Amino acid sequence: MRGLLVGRFQPFHLGHLAVVRHIVHDRPTEPLVLGIGSAEDAYTPDNPFTASERFEMIARALGAEKITGWLAVPIPDIHRHSLWVAHVEELVPEFSRVYTNNPLTRTLFEKADYAVEATPLFDRERNEGASIRRLLREDAPGWRERVPPSVASYLDSLRATERLRSFGAPSAG
Numbered sequence: 001m002r003g004l005l006v007g008r009f010q011p012f013h014l015g016h017l018a019v020v021r022h023i024v025h026d027r028p029t030e031p032l033v034l035g036i037g038s039a040e041d042a043y044t045p046d047n048p049f050t051a052s053e054r055f056e057m058i059a060r061a062l063g064a065e066k067i068t069g070w071l072a073v074p075i076p077d078i079h080r081h082s083l084w085v086a087h088v089e090e091l092v093p094e095f096s097r098v099y100t101n102n103p104l105t106r107t108l109f110e111k112a113d114y115a116v117e118a119t120p121l122f123d124r125e126r127n128e129g130a131s132i133r134r135l136l137r138e139d140a141p142g143w144r145e146r147v148p149p150s151v152a153s154y155l156d157s158l159r160a161t162e163r164l165r166s167f168g169a170p171s172a173g
């Protein structure tokens with residue numbers, strides 16, 4: 001049976017990669033679905049990258065690690081939490097286990113009787129989406145050390161710094 005890891009991956013960073021490595025190491029034969037959350041969001045300060053760009057980051061990072069047996073599925077938000085798990089089930093091939101540290105995601109899947117597992121945090125002070133987006137916007141050197149090298153070169157090809165600058169200041173958080 002499959003496992004499901006839900007994230008926004010804005011961008012896919014070293015913390016996300018560490019989680020995938022951890023899951024694949026623990027359950028090498030269990031296929032893993034990466035659910036690309038808030039898939040409809042793009043070109044905003046908090047959600048700068050499209051679902052297809054986030055897919056590309058995942059494919060490049062996992063390809064470089066020679067991690068196979070995964071698939072990624074875009075999951076747009078629906079603003080009805082009580083219906084969200086059914087919405088995910090409609091989009092994602094059958095899965096039995098959910099990996100998340102997000103309290104809302106945990107609550108909703110537990111309520112629907114899924115096995116939900118927390119995963120260890122990897123250098124969370126550094127590897128955190130909002131701070132990486134801020135560093136990218138400032139083109140501060142640290143952002144490159146917080147994403148896999150294949151993602152850094154892909155972000156360069158997207159002119160991610162220019163894109164983030166064009167949005168102006170991000171919201172707090």
Ligand code: NAD
Binds near residue numbers: 014080104129
């Ligand atoms: P995220 O990209 O911030 O995190 C994804 C996972 O990676 C999380 O489990 C997180 O703990 C882990 N992670 C992040 N940094 C890490 C680090 N340094 N080390 C190790 N692990 C790390 O995404 P998220 O916020 O968890 O995404 C949840 C998605 O589900 C969102 O898109 C949200 O909108 C969606 N959602 C939607 C609804 C709805 O539409 N009603 C309801 C619930 C959730």
